[in-house]
Amino acid sequence: MSKKRLVLSLGHKDLGTNLPEQKAAVAKTAPIIADFVEEGWQVAVTHSNAPQVGMIHGALSEFAAHHEGYTPSPLSVCSAMSQGYIGYDLQNGLRSELLSRGIYKCVSTIMTEVTVDPYDEAFYQPLKTIGRFMTKEEAEAEDAKGNHTVEIPGKGYQRIVPAPNPVAIVEIDAIKALLDADQVVICCGGGGVPVLEQGTTLRGASAVIEKDLTSGLLAREVDADVLLILTAVDNVTLNFGTPAEEAISEMSIDDAKAYMEAGQFEFKSMLPKVKAAVDFVSAGKNRAAIITSLAKAGQALRGKAGTRIS
Numbered sequence: 001m002s003k004k005r006l007v008l009s010l011g012h013k014d015l016g017t018n019l020p021e022q023k024a025a026v027a028k029t030a031p032i033i034a035d036f037v038e039e040g041w042q043v044a045v046t047h048s049n050a051p052q053v054g055m056i057h058g059a060l061s062e063f064a065a066h067h068e069g070y071t072p073s074p075l076s077v078c079s080a081m082s083q084g085y086i087g088y089d090l091q092n093g094l095r096s097e098l099l100s101r102g103i104y105k106c107v108s109t110i111m112t113e114v115t116v117d118p119y120d121e122a123f124y125q126p127l128k129t130i131g132r133f134m135t136k137e138e139a140e141a142e143d144a145k146g147n148h149t150v151e152i153p154g155k156g157y158q159r160i161v162p163a164p165n166p167v168a169i170v171e172i173d174a175i176k177a178l179l180d181a182d183q184v185v186i187c188c189g190g191g192g193v194p195v196l197e198q199g200t201t202l203r204g205a206s207a208v209i210e211k212d213l214t215s216g217l218l219a220r221e222v223d224a225d226v227l228l229i230l231t232a233v234d235n236v237t238l239n240f241g242t243p244a245e246e247a248i249s250e251m252s253i254d255d256a257k258a259y260m261e262a263g264q265f266e267f268k269s270m271l272p273k274v275k276a277a278v279d280f281v282s283a284g285k286n287r288a289a290i291i292t293s294l295a296k297a298g299q300a301l302r303g304k305a306g307t308r309i310s
């Protein structure tokens with residue numbers, strides 16, 4: 001009997017926003033992923049990168065400003081760097097967790113590029129926040145460099161960049177080959193490095209793709225049984241942040257579409273997760289998408305927690 005396939009998307013909370021937080025987060029995340037491997041799932045892991053890509057871009061721009069001969073790095077290169085260092089921590093954390101349980105299984109990170117449409121409207125309207133919160137003065141200095149910032153009420157200012165839709169995962173055959181070989185693969189980090197196809201060349205795009213949308217695309221491409229999106233909350237809720245807030249445990253595709261149309265989900269946070277879930281579940285049979293927290297992940301996979309879209 002063929003094994004069941006899981007695409008697991010890790011959010012900020014289970015990854016951290018800086019190096020020390022990332023180390024601590026991976027120590028909590030790796031045992032849960034190892035549980036799934038031990039239970040017989042074939043696992044592909046994807047992850048966030050907005051804090052990290054902003055940090056890398058800022059650090060390299062700062063370095064270039066003070067050292068002759070260096071130039072700021074394009075956002076696409078910073079995205080690739082974020083995949084590398086997050087993948088490095090995740091693959092080592094998971095490898096040792098599996099080994100400590102007597103399981104030898106290769107865990108590797110695939111540097112993943114994802115094509116985007118050069119005419120995607122998102123390029124004309126940057127909306128994705130990246131990096132740390134800044135003061136007004138720091139934000140003005142960013143704007144003066146040609147970057148864009150936005151005020152996040154109560155938190156400060158953040159850079160914003162375009163978030164085009166993922167079109168195709170360039171390294172999908174490598175990802176499928178590793179899953180077929182029953183190996184754990186970390187891929188499509190930060191939604192994948194956004195690239196534009198120009199003849200036989202792939203050119204990096206100055207953007208950051210929503211990782212949940214790419215996770216949904218990946219889940220469709222590898223014909224996963226379950227797309228599990230781990231985030232900061234146990235359940236998706238209706239009337240989020242109001243006294244009438246209500247946790248959802250099950251949603252049909254039609255329910256989810258109706259809630260999306262009614263504006264129930266925040267554009268920058270919950271909407272891409274629900275959209276990814278709907279697109280994945282509608283594209284095949286006997287599929288489920290689950291949105292929940294790391295703490296509830298195991299129970300959610302057994303149908304006992306989280307928000308399930310099926």
Ligand SMILES: Nc1ncnc2c1ncn2[C@@H]1O[C@H](COP(=O)(O)OP(=O)(O)O)[C@@H](O)[C@H]1O
Pocket residue numbers: 010011012013048230231232233235236237238239240264265266268269270
């Ligand atoms: N309808 C909703 N139900 C639950 N959480 C919501 C909803 N709308 C917005 N949120 C917020 O979305 C957050 C998760 O999104 P985000 O921070 O972008 O996640 P991640 O980094 O995990 O991908 C939750 O912590 C919650 O504050």
Ligand SMILES: NC(=O)OP(=O)(O)O
Pocket residue numbers: 011012047048049050051189190191208209210211212
């Ligand atoms: N690329 C991306 O969606 O990252 P975050 O989840 O950190 O916003």
